[in-house]
Every structure is written in C-alpha cells, then in structure tokens.
Amino acid sequence: MRTLRAWWEVLDEEWKRIFETVIGHQLVQEPDNQELQKLVNLEELHCGATNITTLEPLRALTKLQILGCFETAITSLEPLEHLTNLQILGCSETQITSLEPLRNLTHLKVLKCYATLIKDLEPLHNLPQLEVLDCAGTRITSLEPLRSLVNLQILNCGGNDIADLEPLRNLNHLTEVDCSYTKVTNLEPLMALPHLRKLSCKKTPVSVSVRKIEQFKRQCPQCQLPDLWYQHVL
Template sequence: MVRLTLDLIAKSSNHFRRKMSHSLSQHLRSLTHLNFSNKNIEDIDDLSVCRNLTVLYLYDNQITRICNLDFASNLTHLYMQNNNITHIENLSNLQKLSKLYLGGNSITVVEGLERLSELKELHVENQKLSPGEKLLFDPRSLLSLASSLCVLNINNNGIDDIRDLVVLKELKQLCAADNKLHDVEELEDVCSHWPELHRMDLSGNPVCQRHKYRDRLVTVCKRLEYLDGKQINDLSRQFLINWKASKESKKKPKELGNMNQQLMAYPLSVDFNMAENLHPGYDCISNVLHKWKPTQSRRTCVKVHSEPPELGSEAARRAPDIKLPMRPLNNMADSAGIHRHVTP
C-alpha cells in the first residue's frame, strides 16, 4: 500500500534537492503546491508540517477516504477526482477552500460541506453508482453553499430532479449533462431562481427532446449566454421574449371569453324578499321569474294581479292586471328598478 508521507514528499521534491542548505522541516513548511497525482496512493499520512499548503493534487489514485487534511487551513484547491472515495468528510477545517474536485469517485450523497462558506466550485460528476441509483444532496450542505457556489458539475449521475438546487442563488454555471431530467416546467421554475446563470449544459437529458425546450429556457434565464454548448445572442433572446409576451397577451381575451361563457351557463338568482317589500303582489310572480333564462334576448311581459287575491275568487277575475318587463337582474339594486304598468 502506497501512503502519502513526509518522506515521500521529500524524496520526490526536485526543489528540495536543489536547495540542500534548507532543513527538511523548513522546506515542508514553505510548500504551497503539492502534486501527487497518479501515484497509486491509497492513504494520506500526517502532513501537518505543510501548514502553508494551498493547492493539493491527488487525482487518479486509489484513495478511499478523505483524511488527515485538518492542518490545511490555507488550502484553496483540492483535486481528488478519480479515486475510490465513498463519503465527503473531514473537510470542516478547510474554510478557505474555493475549488473542490471529487468527480469519478463512488459518492452517493453530497454532504459534509456545511463549513465551506468560501467554496466557489464543486465538481462531483461521473460518480460510480449502482444501477438505478442517483446522486443525492444534503439540504444542509446546499444551504451553506447558497451564497458562495458559482460552478456546479453534476454530469452523468442519474439525476432526475434538481429542485433541491434552487437555493443556490449565486450559481453561474451548471453542468448537468447525461442525466435523467425530463420536466421542462420544473427546469423553468428552478432556473428562474438563478439570476446570475451564464452557462448551462443539459445535453443528453430527455428534456432536450421536449417541444420548445430551448426557447422556453432562454426566455426564463435572462443572462444565459450558452445553453448546451450553443451561444445565445441578445437578438435571439429579445425575439423569444417578445414572442412569449405576444402569445400570453392573446390568451387573456380568450380566457375572459371562456369565463363569461361559464358565468352565463348558470341562471341568476334574485332575492324576492326585497321585491315583495316593493309591492305586495310580487309573491305571485316569483315562480315565473325563477323560470326566466339569461339566454332570452327579447323583453317579455307577464300579467299578474296588482293585489294578492285568493285563487279562483271573483276578486281575482276582476282584479286589474300588471305588466312587468322581464330583463336580466345583475344585482339587488337593479331589482328595485322594476316598474309596474297597470292596464286600463
């Protein structure tokens, strides 16, 4: 098993060989960049002497755990892609870290990033997942990165939903190609929360086959410059925005017309208690008025008795008639406008 140790660092340091006047400890303390990529390293030993380390290259190795990096409080760049890492852990002390490369590992959950408030780029593409498995995101880590993360690479991770990423308000570049995203409405909603988004790659997702997929995202992402590797110019964007506005303006009259048709489908109701107070004979025509239909275009008159006589009495046969115009009653106040006309 190959371990990354201080001795291994000293033996491989050409700079140290050229300056033998310095002690090993002085040399290790002065190191800012360390490159041990593709060295079959499986584990990291205690490197706390290298306290000024800012960039560490450990990609293309056999490392299974992120460990013994607590000393590197000045580390800004960490390259550990293409290893055998299964968990993101032991990074809490790396509070100056701005770029983290963990692609090509076996990570199933993006977590353990709660203390990395300076992280600008996160690369977790091409994880070696089991069939049917997808990369997940810990909400606590996402909230911690909400105001700092600008670049996110999640290519080829079986992802079918990115609504959890909506909290990343400062996101400028999203690489999510070769996943399983299919809902264009979901993408529109999420992208509307990323006002700084300049580049986005969704190629290889089922959503790319949806009708007007590109046009819809271009109109939502006001500052998007590249989508799926193709540039978006201001003229094209403005044309699509105007087209969308014109389409929505045409929908409004149609929607209002449909609403009016729905309203006319229901008969109007009248409060006949108010009508009865206006004239004592109104209760005789209540049944007739309730049968009135709004679709009736012409005005009709109904003859009723001016006084409420008893049915079949002599007074009923001799009582004067009243003609009432029948018309739509829009409200209670309109009912007060009904006048009676007494025939001679």
C-alpha cells in the same frame, strides 16, 4: 527538528521522490533542517498521477492551500481534516468514498472530486466559501446539501443519479451548471438565477423536450445551452 526528521524517516519511497521534486534536486543524503522546514511549510503541492496510496504524510503540512492528488490510488481524505488553510483541492479519479474530512475546511473554494466513489455531498453544506464544485460521475443522488453554498459559481454534477435541481434555486452567484447525463426533468429552479450564463443538460429527460427548453431560453435569455439536439433544426 527531531520531529521533522522522524516525519521524513517514515515516508515511503514514492513520497520521498515527490518531495525531492519539490526541493528541486535528488537527495543523495537525508534532507537538511532547512529543506525539511521548506517541505512542512509548503502552501502548494501537486502529487497527482503518481503511485501514492495515502495522504498520511500531509498531516504535517498545516499551511497547505492548494493540493492536487488526482489520478492516484488514495482511498481517504482523512489526513486533510485539520488542514484548515486548504483552498483548492483536486482529488478526482481516485478511490475516495467520503468527503467527511472536508467538513471543517471552511476556506475551501475549489473542489474537484469527479470520478470518485463518494455518495454524499452533506459534508460540504457548511463550506460558505466554496465557489467551484465538480462532482460529476460519482454516486451522489441529491444536491440538497448545496442549498447553503451561497457563493457557488460553477457546478458540474453530470453523470449522477440526481433528478432535482431545486436546491440550486437561490444560489444567485451560479454562472455555470452542468447536469448532463442525469435524470433532471425540470429546469424551473434555475430560471431566476441572474448570473447564469451556461447550462449543459444533454442526455437528460428535459433535454428532449423542445417546449421546456424553449421556455427556459425565454426566461433566461442570457444563458447559453450548448449541445441541444434540435438547435440546427429550428
């Protein structure tokens, strides 16, 4: 317990406030041993839209499965690199620049990292359980690392400087893809995906081609394409 006590004592006031919320009451004195144990055994924590600047206190929370730290001033996910039980992570609208700390978190199923400064999805290539990925509005230029994510079901990669959907060709569990506001010119890699039910591709080079869109609709009739500019004309 001495180690837990030392962990608590170095927390800044914002983190103490967050953990007080978890405990369920404002502490008038230092937390007791039972309360400290409860904190480090947390499986779910929401600290989004707070004034935290670091995730450093979470190194000790090795049982954590769900973490929401969106809309904060954090710049790094490095404190999470050994939290191998993590399954759901929301770190959108932060200042993070790399997903490298997630490389070995093989139980991760949901990752929402939109509106961040990340440039590369490569650290995700060996996360076979990933089912949902939202990396919209980042700085990525390629979907190549996603080729091996055979369980991916929902992908939002809109608002990025990407042009090629080829890496998605064999991701047969995909049900939704959003590639709006990108440089995508060809939907052919998606045409044979058996479970694809929704594709958003507005404001792309391909979205202005009636011929290409109609070809896709013939090949993938079960898939909805919302927001087509001509859908109320033809």
